[in-house]
Amino acid sequence: MDKWLSHPTALKITSIVLAILLWAVVHFDSESPNTVASLIDTKVMEAVTIQTRGMDENLHDLRVLEPTVVRIMVRGNKADLIAAEEKEYKVYVDLTDIPDGQHILPLEVEHPKRIQVIQLSPAKVTVELEPVTSNDFNVAVNTTGTPGHSYKVGTPIINPGIVNVTLPNDMMEQVGSVIAEVNVNGKEDSFVEKKAQLAVYSKAGEEMTNAVIDPPTVEVEVPIIKPSVKLPLQLAMTGKLADGLSLVSVTPEVNQITVYGPQAELDKLTVFDDVSLNLSSIKQSGVITLDLSPPGKLAAVEPSKLNVKVEVAPFEVRTIPQVPVSLTGLQEGLEAVFTTPESGRLDLQVTGAPSVLAGLAAGDIELIANLEGLKPGTRKVKVQAVLPHYVEATAPEQLEVTVEITESEQVFVPGDGAAGEEPGEGETDPPVTPNVPDTGSGSGNGEGGTGETDSPDNSGNSGNGNSGGNEGSGGENSGDEGNSGTGNAGNGGNSGNTGTKGNTGSKSDPGNIDNTSSPGNSGNSGNSGNDNNETAENGGTGTIVDSTEPPADNSEAPGTNRGGNNTNAAGDPSGLPVNPMNRKKLAVHVVNHHVNIV
Structure with missing residues (x-):
């Protein structure tokens, strides 16, 4: 041990350690008056907002608070001053149990530990309290934006429809409305706004920001009204039934289709014919479901699916004798008589389901010969057959008559x-x-x-x-x-x-x-x-x-x-x-x- 202490290197190390310890004791001793000036510093905050505490907002309204900010000077250890944030310094006035009227009250400061407030300017503020009152008001909805497809906004449903508004007595009479604002831009269907923010507006249309609203939000259901029209259904038929089959009946589930869209487009429609039944896909009687979609610029149709009951049966051939032929389109000043056949009647062969043909008579069929544009003389004219539903002529192209056209x-x-x-x-x-x-x-x-x-x-x-x-x-x-x-x-x-x-x-x-x-x-x-x-x-x-x-x-x-x-x-x-x-x-x-x- 003695040898170690007598060694020159050891003596040097020991000396350095002792010197460090002595320096630390001198500089970190808070009781030493010689070190205060070098470790303590001050800090100034020019505009700290004055807050209020203890005021019952249901009874009072703070009408005046003068001034609204103060200047604070604090002192403390440099390290503490640097570590503390400005938001930790709070200046407030206590309004607990303060009656209505004007008062001069002292300010109080909250600050971080180990920091001392050495100056507060000003140290007092002037406050004026006004009595308040509460009233119930109906809530109205103000919609912004335009719904899609030029739809209309219906009457909103508000829940709750009445809220409580608290204001100073002298301001309550200025209240004009309580508004919930809802954006409907681009909306195509009705929707619900769960939390629509409320605001109180004066009769002059200015927002009264000091109003207290209870509850501050409401639920608003906004209906979107789509212009619509009910159109008769016109079901087209495409394709051809399988050989040997004939239609007995085609019965759609509904006879009218509701179409939604811009009013200008709806005004152009008289029937809904944008749907067809493909007969080639039918092999037997049953119910077929067809998809309905809005045509053109229309938005929607109801129903979106159409059930059609189709009944088919094996067909038979029948001849309807002596069906009269009507002459149309004859030029003024001309007369026409039948030459072939002289009676002006034709036997017509038709096909259809037995139940459809059972009650078919000549009076149910219309044969028309169009003489439009024909000059005097003997003319052969094609005959058009107008038949009941689900009845077909076997050879319509062979129907013709011969007429003699003369001048009157x-x-x-x-x-x-x-x-x-x-x-x-x-x-x-x-x-x-x-x-x-x-x-x-x-x-x-x-x-x-x-x-x-x-x-x-x-x-x-x-x-x-x-x-x-x-x-x-x-x-x-x-x-x-x-x-x-x-x-x-x-x-x-x-x-x-x-x-x-x-x-x-x-x-x-x-x-x-x-x-x-x-x-x-x-x-x-x-x-x-x-x-x-x-x-x-x-x-x-x-x-x-x-x-x-x-x-x-x-x-x-x-x-x-x-x-x-x-x-x-x-x-x-x-x-x-x-x-x-x-x-x-x-x-x-x-x-x-x-x-x-x-």
């Missing part, structure tokens, strides 16, 4: 006898009645019509004539040219018509003609049926009043003429033998010098 006949009566006058539109030429002896029997007096003339020297005179059942060549009919002719009771006259012509009223206006036949008499020159009423030569328009009285005994002998109509023994009202010119009775009316045939 026209009747024309010259107006003033002017040479070269042509018939006008809608006017027809009068029928030509040949002079054929009257073989009818009968007797009686016929009173001719009386006409008036415009010329004083062409006054209408009366002419007498005989009528009867004997054959003879008759003279001209009177009473039709403005004058009157009286037929005496015939005992077998020379003329089948009224006697000789009286004075013809030339260039006269017949005026109003009252042709009256006495009951039971055969007036041949009065109102002579369809062809007796004519205007006088170059005459104007007249009003015809035909007053025919029935016989007293309500009986008429064969060949009797009532109202001027000649009747022969065969009962033909024309008074002439039956011939092609007289097969169809013509009713002729005189209007403005023209003859209209009905």
